[in-house]
Amino acid sequence: MDPVRLHDSMSREVRELPAGSSGRFRMYVCGPTVYGPAHIGNFLTFVRFDVLYRLLQLAGYQPLYVRNITDVDDKTIKGAISGGQPLEEFTRKWTERFHEDCRALNLLEPDVEPRATGHIGEQIRMVEALVEKDHAYVGGDGSVYYRVQSFADYGKLSHFDPEALRQQATNSAGTVNLSDEYERDSVADFALWKARKESDGPVFWESPWGPGRPGWHLECSAMSLKYLGSGFDLHGGGEDLCFPHHENEIAQSEAATGEAFARHWMHSVHLLVEGKKMSKSLGNFYTLADLVGKDFHPAEIRLAMLGGHYRQQFNFTLAGLESSRSGLGKLESAVASLLDTAGLEPSDWSGFVGPRLPREWGGFKNAWAAFRNDLNTPAVLGALFNGLKKARSSAGDAESARLSLEAAGALVFALGLELFARPRPEDQAVEIPGEITRLAELRWTAKKDRDFAEADRLRDELAGKGWLVLDRPDGYGLQPKS
Numbered sequence: 377m378d379p380v381r382l383h384d385s386m387s388r389e390v391r392e393l394p395a396g397s398s399g400r401f402r403m404y405v406c407g408p409t410v411y412g413p414a415h416i417g418n419f420l421t422f423v424r425f426d427v428l429y430r431l432l433q434l435a436g437y438q439p440l441y442v443r444n445i446t447d448v449d450d451k452t453i454k455g456a457i458s459g460g461q462p463l464e465e466f467t468r469k470w471t472e473r474f475h476e477d478c479r480a481l482n483l484l485e486p487d488v489e490p491r492a493t494g495h496i497g498e499q500i501r502m503v504e505a506l507v508e509k510d511h512a513y514v515g516g517d518g519s520v521y522y523r524v525q526s527f528a529d530y531g532k533l534s535h536f537d538p539e540a541l542r543q544q545a546t547n548s549a550g551t552v553n554l555s556d557e558y559e560r561d562s563v564a565d566f567a568l569w570k571a572r573k574e575s576d577g578p579v580f581w582e583s584p585w586g587p588g589r590p591g592w593h594l595e596c597s598a599m600s601l602k603y604l605g606s607g608f609d610l611h612g613g614g615e616d617l618c619f620p621h622h623e624n625e626i627a628q629s630e631a632a633t634g635e636a637f638a639r640h641w642m643h644s645v646h647l648l649v650e651g652k653k654m655s656k657s658l659g660n661f662y663t664l665a666d667l668v669g670k671d672f673h674p675a676e677i678r679l680a681m682l683g684g685h686y687r688q689q690f691n692f693t694l695a696g697l698e699s700s701r702s703g704l705g706k707l708e709s710a711v712a713s714l715l716d717t718a719g720l721e722p723s724d725w726s727g728f729v730g731p732r733l734p735r736e737w738g739g740f741k742n743a744w745a746a747f748r749n750d751l752n753t754p755a756v757l758g759a760l761f762n763g764l765k766k767a768r769s770s771a772g773d774a775e776s777a778r779l780s781l782e783a784a785g786a787l788v789f790a791l792g793l794e795l796f797a798r799p800r801p802e803d804q805a806v807e808i809p810g811e812i813t814r815l816a817e818l819r820w821t822a823k824k825d826r827d828f829a830e831a832d833r834l835r836d837e838l839a840g841k842g843w844l845v846l847d848r849p850d851g852y853g854l855q856p857k858s
């Protein structure tokens with residue numbers, strides 16, 4: 377196993393991840409709420425955890441990845457009712473859309489993807505355990521609330537000041553303006569089980585406290601413990617989830633089980649779009665479909681996303697997507713040239729892309745080190761480009777080209793980059809001059825005849841005339857140099 381170091385939000389330190397405590401590295405990530413298309417800010421978070429999952433596979437951690445689907449909450453219920461659909465039908469439609477977008481962005485499927493509505497029994501049992509241990513009580517409105525004061529460690533993840541909380545709790549019984557909070561003992565207390573309201577329409581389940589539905593925080597505790605058990609290895613999500621969502625998950629889970637919940641916490645910092653917080657009113661709110669509609673390929677979008685470190689605010693711009701477009705072309709062109717040198721066909725590339733360590737990292741050693749040092753994807757990309765450039769210009773023999781391809785293939789797997797996935801320029805409306813086509817045909821013939829020197833000469837001649845040749849499994853593509 378090659379150790380990976382990662383920042384932990386609770387200790388605020390970069391620490392080496394230990395091997396999974398049960399033979400597998402057990403990780404849980406808070407998934408989407410399925411009431412509409414996810415936006416690129418959501419996908420930035422999911423792409424980063426996908427990269428972590430891939431990296432852990434490559435480094436030998438044998439990760440077990442659980443990412444949930446929130447399919448019941450205020451927004452999903454509202455959407456279903458206003459669309460005149462049963463909740464299940466409404467959330468299924470948006471879950472399918474989420475999966476389509478994930479596939480387009482080349483996200484691996486998690487090992488388990490539990491749905492909140494599929495685990496109502498587990499959630500009710502957890503509330504029962506908390507009521508029994510006096511960590512929860514039935515409030516004035518019939519909902520069940522978690523008594524935050526009963527958990528001494530509350531605030532340990534987000535470094536929330538418990539004294540301020542106690543102050544609030546004291547005030548809530550007295551004179552402070554909390555008239556709408558009468559049903560709870562303290563403003564900090566949160567709902568574990570929500571009593572049925574008229575606005576819930578047909579969405580409710582029977583429970584020992586009457587009809588209702590689970591509170592949002594509860595599902596992640598119930599499902600992570602069910603599939604991973606107490607003391608699992610890593611819990612993650614977007615930075616906005618740190619408080620109160622993850623703080624509440626810890627309080628519920630540790631109070632219910634009496635055991636430590638998760639060993640390591642990872643949070644992904646949100647993006648800015650064109651320098652501003654994404655919002656519909658600013659016109660910088662993008663779904664994946666919006667960007668594809670602007671003619672960007674999901675592989676270009678993914679590459680752009682990897683250009684930011686997960687703990688730094690990342691500015692996502694259309695200009696950045698343009699440079700990802702040419703960056704991806706450079707990667708493809710370098711890989712195609714190494715395949716040529718190795719005497720391999722373009723279709724052989726997929727054989728290099730997988731969770732296997734190369735025989736040696738060679739010129740890609742820095743990229744592998746940056747990857748394992750707090751998931752520094754911008755540095756990984758820089759080192760990958762450099763490594764490829766050097767490997768290509770050193771005009772080595774077939775064996776050294778093959779070694780470079782192994783190392784690059786492992787890195788490209790962990791980054792989740794899809795090379796040669798974009799439509800060929802000839803499928804688009806690009807006019808290719810007859811002379812260029814003739815040279816490209818000559819080069820393809822030379823290559824098939826294994827006259828690599830002549831093929832290389834023709835590739836250079838084409839490059840001199842402003843055209844890049846991209847070899848593909850079933851032929852070649854031509855692309856004007858940008």
Ligand SMILES: [Zn+2]
Binds near residue numbers: 406621
């Ligand atoms: Zn969660």
